[in-house]
Amino acid sequence: MKEYWQEELETMKRPDLEKLQVERLKKTVELAMNSPFYGNIFKERKITPESIKSLEDLQRFPFTVKDDLRSHYPFGLSSVPLEKVVRLHSSSGTTGNPTVILHTQKDLDEWANQVARCMYMVGVRNTDVFQNTSGYGMFTGGLGFQYGAERLGALTVPAAAGNSRRQIKFIMDFGTTAVHAIPSYATRLAEVFMEMGIDPRKDTKLKTMFIGAEPHSEEQRKRIEQLFGVKAYNSFGMSEMNGPGVAFECKEQNGLHIWEDYVIVEIVNPVTLEPVKDGEIGEMVLTTINREAMPLFRYRTRDLTCIIPGDCPCGRTHRRIARIKGRSDDMMIVKGVNIFPIQIEKILMNFKELGMNYLITIETIENNDEMLVEVELGDTVRVDDYALLQNLTKAITHQLKDEILLTPKVKLVERGTLPQSDGKAVRVKDLRKNH
Amino acid sequence: MKINQISVFLENKFGRLNEILAILSEENIKIVAATVADTSEYGILRLLTSDQQRAYSLLKGSNVSANLSEVIAIAIEPCIGSFSSAVSYFTKAGIDIEYMYCFSLNGKAMLVLRTNNIAAAYDVIRKNNMNYMKEEDMMGL
Ligand SMILES: [Zn+2]
Numbered sequence: 001m002k003e004y005w006q007e008e009l010e011t012m013k014r015p016d017l018e019k020l021q022v023e024r025l026k027k028t029v030e031l032a033m034n035s036p037f038y039g040n041i042f043k044e045r046k047i048t049p050e051s052i053k054s055l056e057d058l059q060r061f062p063f064t065v066k067d068d069l070r071s072h073y074p075f076g077l078s079s080v081p082l083e084k085v086v087r088l089h090s091s092s093g094t095t096g097n098p099t100v101i102l103h104t105q106k107d108l109d110e111w112a113n114q115v116a117r118c119m120y121m122v123g124v125r126n127t128d129v130f131q132n133t134s135g136y137g138m139f140t141g142g143l144g145f146q147y148g149a150e151r152l153g154a155l156t157v158p159a160a161a162g163n164s165r166r167q168i169k170f171i172m173d174f175g176t177t178a179v180h181a182i183p184s185y186a187t188r189l190a191e192v193f194m195e196m197g198i199d200p201r202k203d204t205k206l207k208t209m210f211i212g213a214e215p216h217s218e219e220q221r222k223r224i225e226q227l228f229g230v231k232a233y234n235s236f237g238m239s240e241m242n243g244p245g246v247a248f249e250c251k252e253q254n255g256l257h258i259w260e261d262y263v264i265v266e267i268v269n270p271v272t273l274e275p276v277k278d279g280e281i282g283e284m285v286l287t288t289i290n291r292e293a294m295p296l297f298r299y300r301t302r303d304l305t306c307i308i309p310g311d312c313p314c315g316r317t318h319r320r321i322a323r324i325k326g327r328s329d330d331m332m333i334v335k336g337v338n339i340f341p342i343q344i345e346k347i348l349m350n351f352k353e354l355g356m357n358y359l360i361t362i363e364t365i366e367n368n369d370e371m372l373v374e375v376e377l378g379d380t381v382r383v384d385d386y387a388l389l390q391n392l393t394k395a396i397t398h399q400l401k402d403e404i405l406l407t408p409k410v411k412l413v414e415r416g417t418l419p420q421s422d423g424k425a426v427r428v429k430d431l432r433k434n435h
Numbered sequence: 436m437k438i439n440q441i442s443v444f445l446e447n448k449f450g451r452l453n454e455i456l457a458i459l460s461e462e463n464i465k466i467v468a469a470t471v472a473d474t475s476e477y478g479i480l481r482l483l484t485s486d487q488q489r490a491y492s493l494l495k496g497s498n499v500s501a502n503l504s505e506v507i508a509i510a511i512e513p514c515i516g517s518f519s520s521a522v523s524y525f526t527k528a529g530i531d532i533e534y535m536y537c538f539s540l541n542g543k544a545m546l547v548l549r550t551n552n553i554a555a556a557y558d559v560i561r562k563n564n565m566n567y568m569k570e571e572d573m574m575g576l
Contacts, residue, residue: 377444377500384442384479384504384549385533386472393476411476414446416498 003315005120005152006113009261010316017317018055021264024289026052031079032295037072038079058264058287063273063298069099069240078102080293089140091239101240102293108147110290111242114262115148118248121257121316122208122233124178126153129205131176133185134213135161140243141213145180148245154178161185164192171204178208180235180244183216183224190227201229210235212244215324234323240299241286247321255308255320262290265319266298267307270328271338278309281340283328284321302328304340332428334362334369339404341427344373347399353381353392357418360408363431371408373400376415437505437553438570439487444500445471445478452480458497464490467573468538468547481536483508483547485573505553510543510566521546521565528559540568 004010012020026049032038033048042048045060069077078085080102087103103111124130130149136142136158149156159170167189170176181189186209193200200206206228211221212235224232236256237244247258258265267282268275276282284301304327308320325342332339341360348358355376362371375396382388389412397410445451452471459466465485472479484490487503494501511517525532525548535548545568550556560567 381500381502382442382504383444383500383502384440384481386474386479389444389477389479390474412444414444414498414500417446 005117010117010318012261012317014317017260020261021289022052022054024261025055025058025264025287026050028287028289028291028295028297031292032297033079035077035079035294037068037077038295038297055264058266058298061287061297063285063300064296065300066099066240066302070097073097074100075102077294077296079295080104085293089143089239089243090138092138099240101242103242104293107242107291107293110262111144111245112147112151114242114245114259115144116152117259118235118245119148119152119154119178119210121248121250121314122231123251124149124152124154124208128154128177128208129157129174130154130178130180131157131159131167131170131174133159133161133167133179133181133189140237140239141180141182144237144243144245145210164189165196168193168196168198171200171206172198175205177205178210179206180210180212182214183211183220184214186211186224186232187220187227190224200227204228206230209233210244210248212236215326218323236321236324238301238303240296240301241288242291246286250312250314250316252312252314255312255322257312257316257318258321260318263288265307265321267305269338270304270331271333276306278307281306281325281342300328304328304330304342330428332360332362332430334371335406337405343403344400344408345427347403348373348375348396350399351392351396352378353388354378354396355415358427359418359429360427361429361431364433369432371406372411373408374411374413374418376413376418379415438483438508438547438568438573439491439503440506440547440549441482441484441487441491441494442502442504443480443482443494445480447475447477452478455480455494455499458493458499459484459490462489462493464493467540468536468545470536472534481547483538483573487570487573504549506547506549507553507556507560508545508547508568509560510540510568511546513539513542513544518544518546524559524563524565525550525556528555530556530559 030049033042047060084104085102086105088100090098090100092098132145134141134145146156146158157170157174159167207230209230209232211232221232233249234256235244236247247256249256264287266275266285268285270283281304284303284305286299286301287297288295304325305321308322312320330341348354355378358375360373362369393410401407443455468483470481491503511521530550530552533549538545
């Protein structure tokens with residue numbers, strides 16, 4: 001049985017892949033010249049298809065941000081006449097205008113192909129029964145997965161969100177083998193299985209789960225895998241980049257292949273906007289090179305990640321990004337050093353003696369920025385051992401200094417005294433006057 | 436024969452010790468012995484009570500950072516030299532004492548000590564006919 005959905009594209013040699021990217025970038029520029037928004041920018045910067053010789057030329061493009069989409073709502077970024085547009089997806093605007101993404105029929109076909117490629121990569125075949133628990137409608141996780149799974153040939157059940165007992169009835173009756181769910185809903189579904197006295201590990205045919213749309217930890221993934229007896233794969237999408245399909249994990253479960261025949265990926269320092277090295281955390285910037293109706297150039301995703309250096313054993317040459325590590329807006333500058341809370345979190349989570357909650361406080365003491373890291377003790381640590389606590393504090397301080405290049409003050413605190421961890425809790429308190 | 440001592444991690448916050456002791460007194464648990472080891476950042480409260488298991492689960496239930504660790508409590512006569520000789524038995528046997536503290540019980544001095552070699556410590560206790568306290572002995576004190 002073949003391993004790849006599109007072997008030639010997925011395993012293309014890097015120089016060939018980059019050549020393909022340049023070709024597609026040129027074609028995309030040609031299209032985008034028609035959009036009111038990019039038309040002006042290209043004129044100003046003298047960007048034409050002919051002027052693009054290599055990927056280096058991308059540096060001549062300005063960044064595009066979400067506000068550009070908002071201020072040109074709804075059709076200001078359209079590169080094709082509206083009669084060629086067949087669908088739009090809009091993301092809810094909690095502040096100001098919502099954003100809109102337009103699709104031609106070809107765009108929808110390419111998107112379906114992209115999702116099919118992702119699903120095929122982890123073993124979903126036309127013999128599978130795929131159930132999608134995403135909301136449908138404007139939310140791209142619904143139709144995005146629907147068309148992708150159908151393209152792959154899987155029997156696709158558009159169960160949509162909610163009604164857990166009905167979801168479970170479908171899983172049992174239709175012999176569902178693969179499910180797409182946001183991580184928190186997957187956990188909820190497992191509870192309902194238990195309430196109904198059904199063991200999803202034994203009593204169902206489930207073997208694959210796509211989890212995404214919500215940041216989650218490796219521990220959460222493992223837990224979902226154990227609860228259902230499945231393999232769960234991290235699935236990254238964002239509405240501005242169509243939706244699901246941008247970057248998914250392969251069977252190695254070590255980073256998400258980002259499809260570089262669809263997008264050009266850059267990782268930049270969110271302040272200087274200069275590129276960072278592979279393996280270094282920065283903001284992901286994406287350029288669509290396989291979209292007609294609404295191309296985006298150097299779109300700042302605000303998502304923090306890094307390129308995982310090295311080749312993947314699966315044979316795919318498209319580079320891998322790490323699990324999304326937070327938002328670029330979270331960055332702090334202390335004593336001239338750029339620091340992301342995630343760097344600190346990563347160190348703290350490596351200590352089994354510590355709990356999940358921490359709080360970073362930055363304040364000015366005698367004209368100096370000082371950082372205090374308070375972290376809760378774990379449940380099992382031997383608190384009667386003074387030497388152990390002292391060494392623990394020292395070890396944390398030392399490792400943090402190695403990571404963030406300045407020495408914070410580390411304070412162990414009792415359990416339950418810091419804000420609860422729910423993924424969105426406030427982790428940073430900046431008490432400096434100018435912040 | 437071993438005793439499970441309760442150790443509590445205490446942030447240096449006004450009133451925290453009081454809160455912790457209140458959790459126990461509200462449930463009619465009596466403090467048999469208590470000691471606080473202090474640093475500038477935090478303290479470690481070590482407790483022996485009239486019901487160690489119940490006290491421990493009450494504290495855990497209140498989300499207090501606490502754990503149990505095995506200690507030995509031996510009785511020594513209240514006379515000159517008894518303390519020194521008790522300690523010397525352990526030193527001679529090569530047993531490292533991590534920490535110790537004393538309390539008095541029915542006119543006797545009780546010596547609580549923590550070592551990482553409890554089994555060897557009990558050998559010393561038996562060989563030298565020392566009196567020791569069991570966890571049951573604290574119940575109902
Ligand atoms: Zn791979």
